Amino acid sequence: MDMKQKGMAAKHASLELAALDGNSKNIILKSIAKALHDNMGSIMESNSIDLRRSEKEGLAAPILKRLKFQQDKIEGVVDGIESLVELEDPVGKTTYSMEIDQGLELFRVTCPIGVVGVIFESRPDALVQISSLCLKSGNSVLLKGGSEASETNRKLFEIIRDASVGCGAPEGWIQLMETRGDVAEMLGMDDEIDLILPRGSNAFVKYIMDNSNIPVLGHSDGICHTYVHSDADMDKSLKVIYDAKTQYVAACNATETILVNQAAAEEFLPEIKKIFDGKVEIFGCGRTREYIDVKSADESNWKTEYLDYKVSVKVVESIEDAIKHINTYGSRHTECILTEDEKAAKRFMALVDAASTYWNCSTRFADGFRYGFGAEVGISTSKIHARGPVGLDGLTIYKYKMLGNGHIVEDYASKKKVFKHKRMEKAFE
Numbered sequence: 001m002d003m004k005q006k007g008m009a010a011k012h013a014s015l016e017l018a019a020l021d022g023n024s025k026n027i028i029l030k031s032i033a034k035a036l037h038d039n040m041g042s043i044m045e046s047n048s049i050d051l052r053r054s055e056k057e058g059l060a061a062p063i064l065k066r067l068k069f070q071q072d073k074i075e076g077v078v079d080g081i082e083s084l085v086e087l088e089d090p091v092g093k094t095t096y097s098m099e100i101d102q103g104l105e106l107f108r109v110t111c112p113i114g115v116v117g118v119i120f121e122s123r124p125d126a127l128v129q130i131s132s133l134c135l136k137s138g139n140s141v142l143l144k145g146g147s148e149a150s151e152t153n154r155k156l157f158e159i160i161r162d163a164s165v166g167c168g169a170p171e172g173w174i175q176l177m178e179t180r181g182d183v184a185e186m187l188g189m190d191d192e193i194d195l196i197l198p199r200g201s202n203a204f205v206k207y208i209m210d211n212s213n214i215p216v217l218g219h220s221d222g223i224c225h226t227y228v229h230s231d232a233d234m235d236k237s238l239k240v241i242y243d244a245k246t247q248y249v250a251a252c253n254a255t256e257t258i259l260v261n262q263a264a265a266e267e268f269l270p271e272i273k274k275i276f277d278g279k280v281e282i283f284g285c286g287r288t289r290e291y292i293d294v295k296s297a298d299e300s301n302w303k304t305e306y307l308d309y310k311v312s313v314k315v316v317e318s319i320e321d322a323i324k325h326i327n328t329y330g331s332r333h334t335e336c337i338l339t340e341d342e343k344a345a346k347r348f349m350a351l352v353d354a355a356s357t358y359w360n361c362s363t364r365f366a367d368g369f370r371y372g373f374g375a376e377v378g379i380s381t382s383k384i385h386a387r388g389p390v391g392l393d394g395l396t397i398y399k400y401k402m403l404g405n406g407h408i409v410e411d412y413a414s415k416k417k418v419f420k421h422k423r424m425e426k427a428f429e
Contacts, residue, residue, distance in 0.1 A: 008192055010174075016173075033078045036159060036160075043155055062307040066122045067123070067124070077125050081132050084136055091111060091396060095110060104407045105403045107428035119197070119199065120198075124153055131143065136374070140173045142186065199378050218378050222254070224363045225326050228261060242275050245311050249307060250307045257301075258312070261315075282295065282311055283312045288313045326353075332353055336359070371391070376391050
């Protein structure tokens, strides 16, 4: 089946999928979870093939870490599907209702987007999360993972396809793309695909946007900051900083730059160096190096997403300077302030341009599962219908449904009738 055929099959399936009720979709999701659990051995075997090949090819350590998909991660995605089952069906919810006139009622009701094309890197768990979220929200999905995970992705796709179709999902709702040529062809399929979610480098996302008429939702870099304000609590802040940088360095929500207020620099910088010593390589500005012996940082460091045990550190004069730095070099992903001053925290959270802003907690919380969305298809730094972790709500749009009884516009244009425009507390049924 070529790309055009895959797209057409997904489009046709999306119409059937949109009509499935919540209970039917949950039964299918449970079937997928069971199939993944039952086929754990073959999944790990496929993943081991990818890992061995990638190690021989000299793939970078952070990417290898993302690529690894063994028992703990498989159990994690199965748990994620099971938690997704417990969530409310996002389709068919009335978000607005208006009595236009007697017997003429308008409803805004959530519905699936249709066909979603997702391009992601070396994390096989993303394939499971994305496909299960698309199913729950009633969307067909075309998936393109990195070539380094080809064996794992193919195995996961086959398991999910067979388990879902065997349990009532429409044939063709999930499709796998395996070549770069598939991606290039996909960009021109605006008749079949309704939304593209790219997960990759800044340059890659820009390429997608520049070469397709299909709407694009997503993020490129994850250059996240943690700012230490002048009154930050030492013990609390060090715990947050350490987690934000080291809990999982290959994630897009790991902190890459630490900003320290000059009033806290003398006290904090030696302690930051101490908690990272021997584990995280520090690149510091000139003022940072007056307090601690670290490698020199320049402007390129502020623009770098390390995805590794490396971090940039800069001393700033004020909260205003911290905000200015973040809005200049940040990727609008996730930013944190460490302070005991509520006024300062709220100022920071209001003025920083990011999808998520935090006060006294690790940037690693920026995740659909941790937000209670069940999982996520990605993080959006866009300013359109979905921002931050994109879960079920981000995979739905809405349609207006009007119910009348022979009503015509001419009656209102001629003043024979007048609009009531009265809000109703009523759902479309």
